[in-house]
Every structure is written in structure tokens, then in C-alpha cells.
Amino acid sequence: MPTSVSQREVLEFGFALPKTTPAQRKRAGRLLALLAESYPDAHCALIYSAAHELLIATILSAQATDASVNKATPGLFARFPTPESFAAATPAQIEPYIRSIGLFRSKARAIHESMRQVVEQFDGQVPRTMHELLTLRGVARKTAGVVLGNAFGINMNVVVDTHVHRLSQRLGLVPKGANVQQAERALMALFPRESWCALSHMLIFHGRAACKARQPSCGGHAVCEEFGSACELRISAPRRTAKAKRTQ
Numbered sequence: 001m002p003t004s005v006s007q008r009e010v011l012e013f014g015f016a017l018p019k020t021t022p023a024q025r026k027r028a029g030r031l032l033a034l035l036a037e038s039y040p041d042a043h044c045a046l047i048y049s050a051a052h053e054l055l056i057a058t059i060l061s062a063q064a065t066d067a068s069v070n071k072a073t074p075g076l077f078a079r080f081p082t083p084e085s086f087a088a089a090t091p092a093q094i095e096p097y098i099r100s101i102g103l104f105r106s107k108a109r110a111i112h113e114s115m116r117q118v119v120e121q122f123d124g125q126v127p128r129t130m131h132e133l134l135t136l137r138g139v140a141r142k143t144a145g146v147v148l149g150n151a152f153g154i155n156m157n158v159v160v161d162t163h164v165h166r167l168s169q170r171l172g173l174v175p176k177g178a179n180v181q182q183a184e185r186a187l188m189a190l191f192p193r194e195s196w197c198a199l200s201h202m203l204i205f206h207g208r209a210a211c212k213a214r215q216p217s218c219g220g221h222a223v224c225e226e227f228g229s230a231c232e233l234r235i236s237a238p239r240r241t242a243k244a245k246r247t248q
């Protein structure tokens with residue numbers, strides 16, 4: 001029987017979470033409250049009506065915008081309404097429906113193969129564990145976490161996409177230069193487990209609303225006012241503006 005917290009974490013997640021201080025967790029809690037106040041409607045932007053559809057939409061969203069995925073999936077899901085219908089199709093039959101999305105050939109293969117696995121190995125049901133999801137073709141921790149958190153309400157990780165990765169560094173939640181895996185584990189350690197899925201959506205909403213990769217709008221937002229002191233871009237923004245005015 002595992003006795004320590006670390007042993008239990010290794011058993012459940014496959015790794016021990018990094019240590020955090022009460023002050024770090026308190027700061028994270030305040031940020032979480034402020035994000036929830038600012039983005040009460042934060043949600044998964046991918047449109048789906050069943051777990052296998054979310055799995056497929058998430059596979060399609062790699063290096064593509066959610067909007068481009070949402071444009072393609074209604075036709076795709078109408079033509080192939082079940083995991084069985086995707087499994088019975090060939091990748092070439094799936095391709096025309098997702099041609100507008102980058103890497104469509106390899107994504108068509110991943111969709112076909114993952115749905116074949118769902119049908120043959122999981123009785124047509126998308127599995128509900130991280131371990132099983134990771135056995136599916138084209139599914140890594142990010143996709144598995146999206147499906148578990150949104151389709152099943154199971155918080156097994158914090159999904160770290162490009163927005164979450166950027167913001168977690170800018171807001172001083174993880175060290176500068178932390179990779180995706182380090183950021184995922186640091187966020188899991190800092191924030192209460194029941195918030196993990198929502199946290200990811202709220203950070204993505206803040207990333208889209210204010211903290212864009214290029215030219216973030218650092219002025220005036222409540223989250224930035226209180227937590228932007230860790231953001232080097234915010235500190236330099238007024239100087240950039242002043243210089244820009246002088247050169248006009």
C-alpha cells in the first residue's frame with residue numbers, strides 16, 4: 001500500500017508532482033478566483049456531441065485552429081456518425097472531409113486507426129483512463145486530457161496547449177523556459193485537482209482575450225493588474241508605447 005503523497009501520485013499519475021509552498025498555492029488560488037470571475041463562460045471551443053467526436057476533433061486540432069476544425073467536423077460527423085463507421089472506412093474516404101485542415105492525410109490515418117482500436121479493443125466505447133487513451137493512435141497526453149476532462153469530467157492532468165504554456169510562464173506559475181511536461185506537472189501541483197480542466201479553458205480564454213503571443217494587451221485587465229507583475233512584456237509595454245509615439 002502506498003503511504004506517502006508522492007507514492008500515491010506516482011501510482012495515479014505515473015510521476016510525483018513537484019513540491020509547492022503554501023504561498024505559491026495561495027497565489028494560484030487567488031489567480032484561479034480572478035480567472036473564474038473574468039471568464040465565467042470559459043469552455044472547450046471544439047464542438048462535439050459524443051466522446052469519440054471530441055477525441056477526433058482534438059486529433060484534428062493539432063497545429064490547426066479550433067474554428068477550422070469546427071468548420072470541418074459537422075460534415076465529417078454526419079458522414080461517419082459512430083466509431084464503427086470510422087473504423088469501417090478507409091483513411092482515403094475520411095480525407096475529403098478534413099482536407100481543409102493541415103496534415104489531413106496523417107490525421108485521417110490517426111482517426112481511422114484510433115476508432116478501429118476503440119471498436120476492437122474497447123467495445124466501441126472511448127476508454128476513460130489516461131493509460132488506455134494513450135494506447136490509441138494519434139493520442140498523446142494533451143488529447144487524452146481534453147477527452148477525460150471535458151467528455152467524462154475526470155481531471156487527470158492540466159492540458160497544456162500553446163496558450164497555457166505561454167501564460168503559465170508569463171504569469172510566473174512555472175519557471176521561464178519550462179517545457180510542456182514541466183509546465184503540466186507544475187500546474188497540477190499548484191491548482192486544486194477539481195479545477196484542472198476549467199483552468200486550462202480559462203487560461204486559453206485569457207490568452208485569446210488579452211495575452212496573445214505577439215502584442216499582448218497588458219493594460220487594464222484584472223488578471224494582468226494583479227498578476228502581471230511577473231510578466232516582463234507588461235513591464236516593457238509602456239516603454240514600447242512611448243518609443244512608438246516618439247517615432248511617429
Ligand code: SF4
Pocket residue numbers: 170171210211212216217218219221223224225227228231233234
Ligand atoms: S500583463 Fe500582459 S503578458 Fe502578462 S498576462 Fe497580462 S496580457 Fe499577458
